[in-house]
Amino acid sequence: METDCTRDDVPANSGVSPFPAGTRLLHIGPHKTGTTSIQGALFAAKDAMAAHGVDFPADSRHPMSAALAVCARPGMLGNSRPTERHWETLVSQVAATGKRTSVVSSEFFADAPDDETVERIVRELGGDRVHVMVTLRPLAKIMPSQWQQYVQNGLRMGYESWLEHMLRKPPYEKPNPSFWRRHRHDRLVERWVRAVGPERLTVVVVDDRDRGGLMRTFESLLGLPDGLLQPVPDTANRSLTLAETEMLRRLNVEFRGNELPEELYSSLVRYGAVMHMKNACAPGPDDVKIHTPRWAAEAAAEIGAEMADRIAAMGVRVLGDPALLSAVPALPDAAGTKPRIDPEVAAQALYGALAAAAAAPVRNTAPVKSRTVHQTSSKDLVKVLGHRALKKLRRH
Incomplete structure (x- = not known):
């Protein structure tokens, strides 16, 4: 269904006029709205798209560092901070597409902190040629995915406490101020409309019941043949189960409590334990x-209804059914269920951390101190081991 002042009951990929040739499509997410799936499909099909006049001018499926740099975001916990050079490289790659149509996708553009940054992004990626796309899903489906993603970046707060803070504790900015910056979708659309105007912004409401719907919508808007974009299997992007997330959350508590270096979290936890666990265990x-x-699902649905009404009043093109944003999903009966971690999952996570540590060979090892392991407190031992592993990684 397409909504634009008038609404027509047609399939999402039917009756949708493609963008004019030479458009620079900027997909800004936000997070947890099918971004990884579409980025993987676009990157895998970049050569095939080029034959149809559409370029994907990035070296990887997701130019995250460029988006983080221009939005002045620090990046993931323990990762090196992106630099202006990352953004300048992406701008040059987009400019090199000339008069051809091109598409850039990163959910981190939704983190743009102010109008000045939004205007800069639009200006440097092509000005009047830029068309912004925002993909949306119901908040009730976004919230659990976003919480476990925050846990993967070091969050220590449990899910229900986190929901309390996001929905019931003004100003709703702790512990993750980025959440409503990304997911107060009406305000997100409003910020970008101020930069490009309603005629150059398209909102796509993702329907989870139609697995290929987002792919077909991109194809229609870019003038690509039906079926050109296909999902790319990506076990590393799967969501964590409750048990896996709780295991990681409690590890975060210990990690922070022992004041270990953040670089260790990136290398040993995120890209070691968690990545290996995801790849090895389904x-x-x-x-x-x-x-x-x-209570949280109903509160999210009320906010979704308000956001849908405000977006409709902005005059932007809306593809899909806005009523999905205010629907309360069917909720399973979770009474009496307790998360239990499978020993195999725990073993794979531990192996992933050990493998990441082993990848940094020992060089110039300092003499061993006279105090033995048995004479060292567990807290001090964790600190020592953490700093030693960090030194190995830096030498590597």
Whole structure:
């Protein structure tokens, strides 16, 4: 269904006029709205798209560093901070596409802190040629995914406490001020409309029941043949189960409590334990998923209805059904369910951390101190081991 002042009951990829040739499509997410899936499909099909006049001018499926740099964001916990050079490289790659159509996608553009940054992004990527796309899903489906993603970046707060802070504790900015910056979708659209105007912004409401719907919408808007964009399997992007997330969250508590260096978190936890666990272990039917309590789902639906009404009043093109944003999803009965980590999952996570540490060979090892392991407190031992591993990684 397409909404633009008038609404027509047609399939999402039917009756949608493609962008004019030479358009520079900027997909800004936000997070957890199918971004990884579409980025993987676009990158995998970049050569095939080029044959149809559409370029994907990035060296990887997701130019995250460029988006973080221009938005002055620090990046993931423990990662090196992106620099202006990352952004300048992407701008040059887009400019090199000349008069051809091109597409850039990063959900981190949704983190642009102010109008000046938004205007800069639009100006340097092509000015009047830039068309902004925003993809949306219901908040009730975004919240559990976003919480476990925050946990993967060091968050220590449990899910229900986090929901309390996001929905019931003004000004709703702790512990993650980025959440409403990204997911107060009406204000997100409003910020970008101020830069490009309503005629150059398209909102796509993602329908999770139609697995290929987002791919077909991109194809229609870019003038690509139906079926050109296909999902790319990516186990590293799967959501964590409740047990996996809770294991990681409690590790975060210990990590922070022992004041270990953030670089260790990036190398040993995120890209070691968590990445290996995701790749090696697929969730089974008995694994407990992250459960959103009814009060939070209903509160999210009310906010979704308000956001849908405000977006409709802005005059932007809306593809899909805005009513999905205010629907309360069916909630499973979670009474009595307790997350239990499978020993195999725990073993794979531990192996991933050990493998990451082993990848940094020992060089110029300092003499061993006279105090033995048995004479060292567990807290001091963790600190020592952490700093030693960090030194190895830096030498590597």
